[in-house]
Each structure stands twice: as C-alpha cells, then as structure tokens.
Amino acid sequence: MDPFDLGPHAGFIVASYIVTFGTMAALIVWVLVDRARQLAALKELEEQGIARASARRDKS
Amino acid sequence: MAIWDYANPTRFLRLVEIILPWLIAACAAAFAVGLYKSFFMAPEDYQQGDTVRIMFIHVPAAWLAMMCYSIMAISSLGTLVWKHPLADVSAKAAAPIGAALTFTCLVTGALWGKPMWGTYWVWDARLTSVLVLFIMYLGLMALWRTMEDPIKAGKAAAILTLVGALNLPIIKFSVDWWNTLHQPASVIRLDGPTIHPDMLVPLLVMALAFTLLFFVLHLMAMRNEVLRRRVRAMRMRAASVAAPATARATAQPAE
Numbered sequence: 001m002d003p004f005d006l007g008p009h010a011g012f013i014v015a016s017y018i019v020t021f022g023t024m025a026a027l028i029v030w031v032l033v034d035r036a037r038q039l040a041a042l043k044e045l046e047e048q049g050i051a052r053a054s055a056r057r058d059k060s
Numbered sequence: 061m062a063i064w065d066y067a068n069p070t071r072f073l074r075l076v077e078i079i080l081p082w083l084i085a086a087c088a089a090a091f092a093v094g095l096y097k098s099f100f101m102a103p104e105d106y107q108q109g110d111t112v113r114i115m116f117i118h119v120p121a122a123w124l125a126m127m128c129y130s131i132m133a134i135s136s137l138g139t140l141v142w143k144h145p146l147a148d149v150s151a152k153a154a155a156p157i158g159a160a161l162t163f164t165c166l167v168t169g170a171l172w173g174k175p176m177w178g179t180y181w182v183w184d185a186r187l188t189s190v191l192v193l194f195i196m197y198l199g200l201m202a203l204w205r206t207m208e209d210p211i212k213a214g215k216a217a218a219i220l221t222l223v224g225a226l227n228l229p230i231i232k233f234s235v236d237w238w239n240t241l242h243q244p245a246s247v248i249r250l251d252g253p254t255i256h257p258d259m260l261v262p263l264l265v266m267a268l269a270f271t272l273l274f275f276v277l278h279l280m281a282m283r284n285e286v287l288r289r290r291v292r293a294m295r296m297r298a299a300s301v302a303a304p305a306t307a308r309a310t311a312q313p314a315e
Contacts, residue, residue, distance in 0.1 A: 006113070007111075008109075009111045010110070012111060012171045012174060013111060013113055013114055016114045016168040016171045019167045020117045024160070031277060031281050032280075035283070035284050038287035038288050038291055042290060045295065045298065050297060050298045052290060052294060052297075
C-alpha cells in the first residue's frame with residue numbers, strides 16, 4: 001500500500017488532517033501564550049512589592 | 061493520598077510540573093505510532109477506500125469531545141456538592157479544549173460525509189446533537205466571561221453544565237433511537253467491536269494519543285487558570301491597599 005496515494009478523495013483526507021492538527025496546534029499555542037501572559041503579570045505585581053496572602057503566611 | 065490533598069493549588073502546581081513531561085512524551089510517542097499505523101499499516105476499506113483514514117481522527121475527536129463534557133459535568137458536581145477549590149478551575153479549563161475537539165469532529169465528519177454520503181451536512185439526530193454540544197461549549201465559555209467573580213461564574217456554569225449533560229446520552233444513542241445517515245456504534249458495543257483488528261488497532265492507538273493530548277492541554281490550562289486567579293487576587297489586594305490611602309488623602313481638609 002502506498003501511503004502517498006490516497007485515491008480520488010485525497011483532498012478530503014488531507015483537509016481533515018490539516019484541520020485537526022491545525023486546531024490542536026492552535027490550542028497548544030493558546031495555552032503557552034496564556035501561561036506566558038499570566039507569568040508576566042505575576043512578575044510585574046511581585047516587582048511592585050505585592051505578595052500573595054499565602055506567600056506572606058509561608059514567610060512568617 | 062485523597063483528592064482533597066490537591067485542594068491546595070500550590071501542591072497541585074507542583075504535581076503538574078512532575079507529571080507533564082511524562083505525559084507529553086507519551087502523547088508524542090502515541091501520535092507517532094498511531095499515525096504510522098493509520099497510513100502505513102491500516103488497509104483501505106472495501107467500500108470507502110482511503111477515506112476510511114478520516115476515521116482515525118474523526119472518531120477519537122468525537123469520543124474526546126464527549127469525555128471532555130463528562131469531565132466538566134463531574135467537575136460541576138465537585139463545585140456544587142463538594143465545593144472542591146479546583147473543580148471549577150477544571151471545568152473552566154476544559155471548555156475551550158472540548159469546543160476545539162467538537163469543532164474537529166464536526167469538520168472531519170463533514171469532510172468524510174461529502175464523498176461517502178454525497179453531502180457535507182444533514183439535520184439528523186447524531187449530527188444535530190453534536191452541533192448542540194458545540195454550542196453548549198461556546199455558551200459556557202461565554203458565561204464564564206460575563207461574570208467578574210470566578211466563584212459566582214463557576215457556580216452558574218456548573219448548573220448549566222449539568223443541564224447540558226442531558227445531551228450526552230442523546231448523542232450516544234441517537235443512532236439507535238432514530239433513523240440517521242450516521243452509522244451505528246461499531247467499537248463500543250455490548251457484543252464487541254465490528255471493525256477488523258487491522259483498522260481497530262490504529263483507531264485505538266490514535267484514541268489513546270488524543271486522550272493523552274487532552275490531559276496535557278487540560279493540566280496546562282488548569283495551571284494557567286490557577287495563575288490567573290493568583291494575579292486577580294494580588295490585583296485586588298493592591299487595590300484594597302491603595303483605596304484607603306486615597307480616601308485618607310481626599311478626606312484631609314484643604315489648607
């Protein structure tokens with residue numbers, strides 16, 4: 001069997017895989033960008049001297 | 061160790077840091093094996109030809125779309141009944157992933173339907189109930205965004221999620237209860253799968269890969285949500301410290 005010969009409906013098969021892996025890639029990018037944004041916001045707040053209540057309890 | 065031990069977000073984040081690399085490695089390996097088997101090992105179907113290869117992504121996406129909603133329903137019970145602090149974090153983090161999987165299921169189904177049924181879409185019970193699932197996901201994501209307080213939003217979303225869970229048995233049994241273009245179940249059946257092992261094995265490997273990908277994304281999105289709530293709490297703390305100082309400054313008499 002030749003995996004590169006997908007028959008007369010190859011366009012539908014290739015489009016299905018592109019949509020699936022494109023959507024999954026978009027999800028991965030979304031979680032990574034979201035994490036970077038939250039970490040940047042946390043860093044900015046900590047630089048302003050604002051600590052979490054639980055973090056202050058841990059220190060005392 | 062009980063599930064309540066992970067009610068502490070810091071402990072949960074530490075656990076995610078340990079688990080995540082292993083899950084990512086297992087997910088990549090499962091996709092590599094699954095795709096190899098899907099394109100190099102699985103034969104053409106005697107009727108559908110190569111279009112049967114769409115099954116290896118369409119069916120796992122459909123299963124995961126339903127499993128994701130089931131996890132959200134269980135998390136919603138955790139929010140309303142046990143008030144577990146991470147339950148609504150789990151539900152909120154799962155919704156976009158479930159929406160993406162349902163979208164994938166609908167689009168790949170349409171792309172499979174056109175060459176096999178002669179149409180991209182019919183308003184039959186299976187297709188329509190999956191479209192309702194997609195709309196439910198979008199509605200829940202919108203509901204979370206409309207409320208500022210995540211605790212209140214979590215409770216409202218939990219109620220809506222549990223109401224929407226009624227759609228899950230409708231999706232599963234729609235092909236048995238009504239006449240539809242969609243084929244009946246051929247893997248999860250009481251009398252065993254009706255698919256030949258040459259196609260069943262790649263399908264199950266791809267299902268495992270999608271399941272691992274779901275858990276990777278879910279844990280990462282939950283971690284982001286915990287961080288988002290920390291940022292919100294710190295901003296509120298900063299605002300509450302600044303507010304009395306501003307009030308004192310404005311209350312002083314003018315000289």
